[in-house]
Amino acid sequence: MRASWSSLAAVMMAALAGSTVPVFAAPLGLPPVPIPADNPQTPAKIALGAALFNDTRFSADRKVSCATCHDPAKAFTDNLAVSKGFNDLTGTRNAPTLLNAAYMTTLFWDGREPDLEGQSKQPPINPVEGGLPDHETILRIMRSDPTYVPAIREVFEVEPAAVTITHYARAVAAFQRTLAAGDSPFDRYYYGGDKTAMTDSAIRGLAVFTGPGRCVSCHVIEQTQALFTDNRFHNIGVGFKRIHGKEEKIAAEFLVAKKGGADVDVAVLTDPDVSELGRFAVTESLTEVGAFKTPTLRNIDLTAPYMHDGSLRTLQEVVEFYDNGGRLDPGDPLSGFLSGGIRPLGLLPEQEADLVAFLEALTSPGVAGTPSSVLASQ
Structure with missing residues (x-):
């Protein structure tokens, strides 16, 4: 049976209702979705991840969720040149679709995170995305929300007080792994x-x-x-003219800041010049200046x-x-x-x-x- 986004939505809704639903098969044209051994898929976990994905309380103005930039009604993008975060602040990069993100071997345009679990932790605390100072707001809500508390007990078999950002990340990643779209x-x-x-x-x-x-x-x-x-x-030349001729200076200054503890996730979304360094921000190889995934x-x-x-x-x-x-x-x-x-x-x-x-x-x-x-x- 071929899976589509609409059928996957039904899977999640059924899970929220307590039904037992089998894990879906990959659509025509795609391989099986790779599932990490330490984060197996379950319908209840997928449903929890879907709720977290859409929760606007995980932002400084309580208006921004993952779905703000990755809108299901817009093929999990936002159709903007660069995304807007809390208080309409703009970053430096376009929001890629999350459809088939489960097959990516690295995440973000520069590949700075190796998996969906790592990727999902970053936007809420980026100063031009969610704008939270840390993950404590997310954890406080997860530990007290009357919908999340029983779901956490069922999915992770822990008491809410023991919830960490890893639990959040695993649930959101489980949801994102359902977004397999083929059969075109x-x-x-x-x-x-x-x-x-x-x-x-x-x-x-x-x-x-x-x-x-x-x-x-x-x-x-x-x-x-x-x-x-x-x-x-x-x-491929996109955006590189902005820094051409000064790329080595920008790269050197970035490395000094990075080695001094600067957050790469923050730097690439707040500094237009650093953003254009591309993969270099991760590998620190000058041959990858301006390279994007x-x-x-x-x-x-x-x-x-x-x-x-x-x-x-x-x-x-x-x-x-x-x-x-x-x-x-x-x-x-x-x-x-x-x-x-x-x-x-x-x-x-x-x-x-x-x-x-x-x-x-x-x-x-x-x-x-x-x-x-x-x-x-x-």
Whole structure:
């Protein structure tokens, strides 16, 4: 049986009602969801995680929850260039979708957290996201809320007074691991054998994607599954012009601050220059300055705007960006900093149109959101 977001929501609601519901199967086109041994999935834990995910009390103004930036009605994004936190404060990066985040080998655009458990702890205490000074507000609510108290006893078999932020993180991560979205027209065409599932234009676009567009070199399609990401980091030129020529100075100053105890999570979301260091903030390797994680392309038509800084509004703009080789002339000194393969593609207008049609065919059934072309016209 194929799982969709709507069916997973039903699983969670049933769990809240005390029903016994089996763990769902991965949708067509995706592998089994990896589940850590120390955080097994249960319906009750998923339901608890869903409630925590939507709780706005875990923010300084009591208006911001995880769902504020990762809205189920917007394909678990917020359709903003960069996200807004408490008191409408803005950060420096675009909110990636949480759909299929369970398959990511690192989290955040720079991969600074290794798993969903680690990722879920950070936003509530970031000064431009949740704005809490520490996790104590979350723990106080979890230990006293009449809905959370019995759920905690059932899920973790501990008394509320013993609850830690690890319990919070494990429940939220368990919920996020249910957000597996496949079974798109592409999946039905490519893996299901339904040759009518995609339009002729999308089929031609698939040929561009795997051929002259060279998209598949980073947005991987395998024989039995497609995550549409290599889970690696690349400098494709987005935002790098901001720091080019002063990147080594910015990097050196950042390292001094980091070694002095500065919080990387805070630095990358509050300092626009540090944000553009990308993966360097984690690895401290100058070869990874400006490199960001390859995002999944699944449901991409619903997750505009695009790139780590939300600088591209539509799929057409994204295609043109790559076709132009990252908008850099081959002789531009900045081109030497780009990852290999970022160079002009020479696509024809009709190939670009077909490629957009293919990207639109990666939308899963039951995922709510607004197409990028509609968002751009609003």
